[in-house]
Amino acid sequence: MNNPQSLVIASRESALAMWQAQHIQAQLQQLYPQCDVSILGMTTQGDQILDKTLSKIGGKGLFVKELEVALQDGRADLAVHSIKDVPMVLPEGFALVAISERANPFDAFVSNHYTRLEDLPKGAIVGTSSLRREAQLRARFPHLTIQPLRGNVQTRLAKLDNGDYDAIILAAAGLERLELHNRIRHVLSPADSLPAAGQGALGIEIAAHRTDLIATLLPLNHAKTAACVTAERALARALGGSCQVPLAAYCTADDAGLLTLHGLVAHPDGSVVLNANAQAPAQYADALGRAVAKKLADDGAMDIIQAVLNS
Numbered sequence: 001m002n003n004p005q006s007l008v009i010a011s012r013e014s015a016l017a018m019w020q021a022q023h024i025q026a027q028l029q030q031l032y033p034q035c036d037v038s039i040l041g042m043t044t045q046g047d048q049i050l051d052k053t054l055s056k057i058g059g060k061g062l063f064v065k066e067l068e069v070a071l072q073d074g075r076a077d078l079a080v081h082s083i084k085d086v087p088m089v090l091p092e093g094f095a096l097v098a099i100s101e102r103a104n105p106f107d108a109f110v111s112n113h114y115t116r117l118e119d120l121p122k123g124a125i126v127g128t129s130s131l132r133r134e135a136q137l138r139a140r141f142p143h144l145t146i147q148p149l150r151g152n153v154q155t156r157l158a159k160l161d162n163g164d165y166d167a168i169i170l171a172a173a174g175l176e177r178l179e180l181h182n183r184i185r186h187v188l189s190p191a192d193s194l195p196a197a198g199q200g201a202l203g204i205e206i207a208a209h210r211t212d213l214i215a216t217l218l219p220l221n222h223a224k225t226a227a228c229v230t231a232e233r234a235l236a237r238a239l240g241g242s243c244q245v246p247l248a249a250y251c252t253a254d255d256a257g258l259l260t261l262h263g264l265v266a267h268p269d270g271s272v273v274l275n276a277n278a279q280a281p282a283q284y285a286d287a288l289g290r291a292v293a294k295k296l297a298d299d300g301a302m303d304i305i306q307a308v309l310n311s
């Protein structure tokens with residue numbers, strides 16, 4: 001059935017999540033002009049619990065669970081997520097049907113007084129609550145002080161502007177979507193900060209029993225992005241990854257469909273950084289992810305990950 005009468009999109013209520021839901025809403029409205037496409041905004045546990053480090057309270061699933069309940073009970077047809085916030089293994093009964101075209105995949109350096117990471121003096125305070133960002137920063141710039149920073153994008157910027165930090169690291173995509181690109185001083189190269197699996201891409205989730213929606217939503221899928229994100233997520237999944245571990249995965253595709261996947265696992269203190277990469281045609285995206293994960297595991301990644309999970 002490719003002429004839906006109505007589609008309800010479940011979304012978190014943060015400004016970034018709402019922008020993302022509206023972005024998909026506009027695409028669906030263009031595909032199906034007769035359809036009534038609406039957004040159901042919801043607050044999730046992840047939005048409410050701001051006082052603890054996210055990795056200690058259950059991780060990324062906290063941002064998607066309420067949306068999944070709405071999918072399950074039929075209040076919504078699809079959920080739009082930043083795919084980097086979606087756990088590598090979906091709960092039983094849910095499926096990702098589409099991954100839309102990726103925006104800027106990189107991390108951004110944001111500061112009111114400095115232009116680049118290289119310019120920060122010894123002891124300068126950099127805000128991030130991502131173990132992935134922290135580990136890479138500590139390895140490359142051991143003279144910096146890393147301090148936790150949570151909240152939505154606007155909250156984090158307000159904490160920077162208060163003077164609590166000399167600089168903060170945020171995903172470039174989030175800032176660009178919110179028309180805050182003027183806050184970006186410098187986009188970090190993958191060598192300075194390899195991004196999280198799926199960073200900058202959106203994932204469309206449905207309840208698995210809603211097979212009627214598959215054909216409807218398939219046009220939202222961007223094949224090249226989907227192949228890259230599939231490889232990145234396979235790597236993260238093979239290493240038991242979530243935001244609870246300092247893990248990065250970034251894949252590019254050339255015009256012939258050849259994927260190049262980079263993976264990184266690092267100790268949060270920056271003392272060990274493991275890198276691995278490999279190439280494969282797009283149809284082997286999942287195997288490519290597992291192959292790079294295997295290289296990292298052979299180099300000792302599981303010891304680092306276990307130590308972090310036990311700490």
Ligand SMILES: NCc1[nH]cc(CCC(=O)O)c1CC(=O)O
Pocket residue numbers: 082083084085153169170171172173174198199200201202
């Ligand atoms: N962890 C929160 C989150 N989830 C998605 C984005 C940005 C958009 C994206 O990566 O697609 C952000 C903000 C950030 O990491 O700075």
